[in-house]
Amino acid sequence: VRLVQTGAYLGALGELTIEDGRVVASRRLDKLPCRGGKCGAVEVAERELLARVDAWLGVKLAESTLTLCRDGGRPGVYGETNLGDFVTDATYWYVNAHEPGGCDVALCNYAGVRADAAPGPFTLRQANEIAPFGNGICVLEVTGAQLRDALEWGARKAPGYVGGFLHCAGLKYAIETVRPSTVAQVDARWTGGPTNDVYRVTDIEVYDRAV
Secondary structure, three states: OOOOOOOOOOOOEEEEEEOOOOOEEEEEEEOOOOOOOOOOHHHHHHHHHHHHHHHHHOOOEEEEOOOOOOOOOOOOOOOOHHHHHHHHHHHHHHHHHOOOOOOEEEEEEHHOOOOOOOOOEEEHHHHHHHHHOOOOOOOOOOHHHHHHHHHHHHOOOOOOOOOEEEEEOOOEEEEOOOOOOEEEOOOOEEEEOOOOOOOOEEEEEOOEEEO
């Protein structure tokens, strides 16, 4: 088996000769016109592409009068923040405005919010910096017990940090932080609610109805 490896990021280029489905020869191409730098045509294409992307990301979506913070302006204190609420409220609005059947509740985990936003024009660039991941919104049908268990998992270390703390829209709840967490977990993965059936999460209401 002939192994040909040319590195990454076009650090080197090679040529293979294939006959009857077999590689019969290979050689490295060292005399490249752009070796050690960028070709003029590549630089022009790069500038044009970046200009189009910058223009697209600069589109104004809204105007904000507040500083939206991941930590709520309280470094070292973890829990509900105005930026987490903003992202979750936006998710709630989008699903109810654009998806058949809408939703009763929207949830967003604490660690999914990745950048602050200063007062002023709110652009597509800021939205992308706040939520830079390629995943989308997922609509699920769950029971009240499943919803309570999810909130319990997110609150297991409150008021300490846990990336899975859940911001919410469409519901409200309280956390009894004096109660120790006994959520079932294996290798940091959630496997169910508290093992002693005593929840830290209490007073859950959806549309002002108790769950």
